[in-house]
Amino acid sequence: MVLKANTDHWNRERGPRLETVVFRNDLDPAEALRLVCDTEGEVDIVTEVSPADAGRVRDSQHARLVTTDAMRLVVGVINRDHAPFDDVRARRALNLAVDGDKFVKEGFGGYAYSTTGLTPHYAAGRAPDLEPYPYDPGQARRLLQESGYPAGRPLILAALPGMDGLADLLAGDLRSALGVEVAVVVIPEDDLLAAQHSFVEKVLPAPFDVLLFAWFDLTSDAPAAFMHSWFYGAMGAFRAGPPIPEFDQILDRYVRQTNGAELNALDEQMDRLAHTQALSLFLCAPQALYAVNKHVSFVGHATTFEVAETEVSEGHWSRRQA
Amino acid sequence: MAETTAEATVERPLRTPVGTVHIVDPHPLNWLYITWNTMEEPVRTDAQGHLVGAAMEESRWIDDRTLEVKMRRGVRFQDGEECNANSFRRAFDEVQRWRAPHPPGTSLNFHPQTRLEVVDDHTLTMHFPEPDGLILGKFRGFHIPSTRFWDEHGFGYKKLGSGEGHW
Numbered sequence: 001m002v003l004k005a006n007t008d009h010w011n012r013e014r015g016p017r018l019e020t021v022v023f024r025n026d027l028d029p030a031e032a033l034r035l036v037c038d039t040e041g042e043v044d045i046v047t048e049v050s051p052a053d054a055g056r057v058r059d060s061q062h063a064r065l066v067t068t069d070a071m072r073l074v075v076g077v078i079n080r081d082h083a084p085f086d087d088v089r090a091r092r093a094l095n096l097a098v099d100g101d102k103f104v105k106e107g108f109g110g111y112a113y114s115t116t117g118l119t120p121h122y123a124a125g126r127a128p129d130l131e132p133y134p135y136d137p138g139q140a141r142r143l144l145q146e147s148g149y150p151a152g153r154p155l156i157l158a159a160l161p162g163m164d165g166l167a168d169l170l171a172g173d174l175r176s177a178l179g180v181e182v183a184v185v186v187i188p189e190d191d192l193l194a195a196q197h198s199f200v201e202k203v204l205p206a207p208f209d210v211l212l213f214a215w216f217d218l219t220s221d222a223p224a225a226f227m228h229s230w231f232y233g234a235m236g237a238f239r240a241g242p243p244i245p246e247f248d249q250i251l252d253r254y255v256r257q258t259n260g261a262e263l264n265a266l267d268e269q270m271d272r273l274a275h276t277q278a279l280s281l282f283l284c285a286p287q288a289l290y291a292v293n294k295h296v297s298f299v300g301h302a303t304t305f306e307v308a309e310t311e312v313s314e315g316h317w318s319r320r321q322a
Numbered sequence: 323m324a325e326t327t328a329e330a331t332v333e334r335p336l337r338t339p340v341g342t343v344h345i346v347d348p349h350p351l352n353w354l355y356i357t358w359n360t361m362e363e364p365v366r367t368d369a370q371g372h373l374v375g376a377a378m379e380e381s382r383w384i385d386d387r388t389l390e391v392k393m394r395r396g397v398r399f400q401d402g403e404e405c406n407a408n409s410f411r412r413a414f415d416e417v418q419r420w421r422a423p424h425p426p427g428t429s430l431n432f433h434p435q436t437r438l439e440v441v442d443d444h445t446l447t448m449h450f451p452e453p454d455g456l457i458l459g460k461f462r463g464f465h466i467p468s469t470r471f472w473d474e475h476g477f478g479y480k481k482l483g484s485g486e487g488h489w
Contacts (some may be wrong), residue, residue: 003360005339006400011376012337020342023356032346044343071371122370216351218462220371225456229429237427257455258383296343302371305347305355312341319341 001025003307015308020318036063036291041317044296047305049289051109057291067111068300069122070288071217073227074112074166076157076210076281080241083148085209090147091278094210095133096140097177098170104284107166112284117271118227120285122302123220125267130275133282137177144178154181158208161189167212170283200237210281213238218303222263224254228270232279247273326365326373326381326458354425357465362397362405364461373458377405377466386453393444399468407446413466414438416476416485423477423489429456430463430489463489 001023005016024043027035033053035042037060049057049065057065076094084090100114113120116130155174159167164186171182185208187195198204199211215238217226230236233251234243247270254266274280292298295316299309312319347355358366364378375381379394397405417423417432424430437449448457474480478488 001356003356004400006398007339008398008400008402010394010397015337016339017337018341018343019339021359022342022344023352024344024346027346029346029348032348036346042344043346045345045347047345047347048349069370124372217371219367219373219459221373222456222459225429225459226426255455256386256453258386258453258457263455293343299369301367301369303367304358305349305352306359307343307345308359310343312343316341318343322340 011308015310017309017311018307021307021310033057033291036060036293038062040293044293044312044316045298045307045310046291047288049291051107051111051286051289053291054109054111054289057289060291062293063291064294066290066292066298066300068288068290069113069120069302070286070300071120071123071220071223071303072286072288073115073118073120073215073217074283074286075115075118075213075215075231076170076283077208077213077231077238077240078278078280079206079209079211080279081205082209084144086241087147088277089143090149091281092133093140093144093147093178094174094281095278096136096143098133098173098281098283099135100132100284101135102173103166103169107169108284108286111289112286115282115285117275117282118231118280119223119267119271123217123223125221125223125264125271127268127272127275130272133278140177141179144180149178149180152181154183155210156183156185156208157210157212158185158187159212160214161187161192163212163214170210170212199240202239206240211240216303220302221260222267224251224267224270228267228274229254232270232274244273244277244279326375326378361465361467362399362409363464363466364391364410365458367462373462377410378461381458384447387450389448389450389454389457390441391446391448393446395444399470401468401470403468403470405466405468406443407440408443409466409468410446411438411440412469412472413464416472417464417489420485420489422487423485424463425487425489426463430460432457432460432464465489 003021032046036046080086104112114132119126167184171184174182231238232247234248257263295313297311362377365373366376379392381391435451439447477485
């Protein structure tokens with residue numbers, strides 16, 4: 001797909017600064033990464049660089065790594081329909097069982113932030129006094145026992161396709177901290193659509209205790225509109241468990257609130273409720289990573305991928321050829 | 323969400339765009355990112371994700387069910403047509419035809435009983451049957467293309483005959 005600049009765009013301060021943008025859909029991500037790192041003139045920007053590939057980009061002759069604090073979330077959806085995870089003690093046990101620093105370091109190469117709830121620390125509406133759950137295996141095991149977790153029952157940890165490594169990392173912590181067997185089930189790509197339908201429709205019981213899940217937001221201004229309401233609201237597509245009346249009462253006020261400050265106060269209330277009730281297994285907010293040609297100036301965005309401010313220096317291949 | 327930061331129309335000399343970049347974007351929302359790179363919306367997000375005015379210069383609640391929208395002057399689509407309150411009106415009429423136009427779901431829908439009144443070429447009011455605190459976020463997914471887009475393409479109309487799930 002080829003985009004040509006609108007030279008009469010109203011926002012002259014911003015751009016467009018490029019004459020032509022070509023989205024190449026003929027390359028797989030691995031080949032694209034090779035081309036941006038090892039060549040010039042083929043690929044200038046690759047999005048969604050894996051943390052595992054960050055070092056390769058940093059060491060590249062032609063590309064540099066751009067990192068952006070993004071409105072993205074990796075979270076464990078806890079199935080509150082299943083005992084004992086209808087009990088807040090069991091849900092807190094899950095949160096206390098995970099070494100968040102290790103998860104960020106080993107799972108994301110450090111390119112992520114631990115989260116206290118569903119709201120990253122750089123978004124509006126975060127409760128500033130909340131801290132991530134500490135890593136406390138002893139307390140985690142005690143709480144799980146108090147919640148009546150049946151002896152010998154394996155914990156089912158499901159994961160979206162491609163999240164195998166993160167699931168294994170998480171399973172290791174849960175096994176060692178909680179003293180339970182953990183069965184990791186990665187949803188096959190071919191079954192994903194059916195699994196999504198089943199999860200969203202909620203007609204069949206969800207076949208997991210924890211679902212390792214990734215989500216995003218379209219703005220940083222009202223996290224509950226696209227995060228909390230989706231995970232916990234009565235109409236929330238990703239709610240796993242019965243509706244939560246206290247949450248829905250706040251949400252009902254939220255969607256009618258036209259004052260920005262009041263809206264964010266309600267964002268904060270919802271995130272605080274999620275944290276204190278351990279409604280999810282709170283993991284991290286990953287950064288967005290880009291491999292960018294060294295002659296390209298690119299500004300990463302928290303909620304989108306935009307190129308209006310992107311420009312190239314005189315040394316860029318497209319200008320040398322001109 | 324209830325307010326946007328104003329982004330002034332700065333009168334600067336036209337910048338001459340130069341250069342070409344090749345992008346590989348495997349993100350599943352690539353279709354949406356291309357839409358945001360090419361169409362007008364009332365609002366956009368800045369690099370930190372905060373809402374700022376775009377085709378809409380400002381808005382204010384007249385009461386808790388009536389929102390006044392002031393469109394930015396001097397906005398033109400790439401085909402030369404002016405983007406104004408009538409463009410907003412056309413996009414509103416088009417999107418309201420469908421039950422679930424947005425792929426992420428109906429949470430981005432305007433209430434089906436919303437009424438829109440064009441006051442003048444750059445001012446309109448939206449009348450909601452109930453307060454909508456999330457309206458500015460919904461504006462982020464409210465694409466405003468030129469008349470030619472609607473007449474020649476629409477969101478999937480010509481090819482598939484439906485706009486459901488195509489916004």
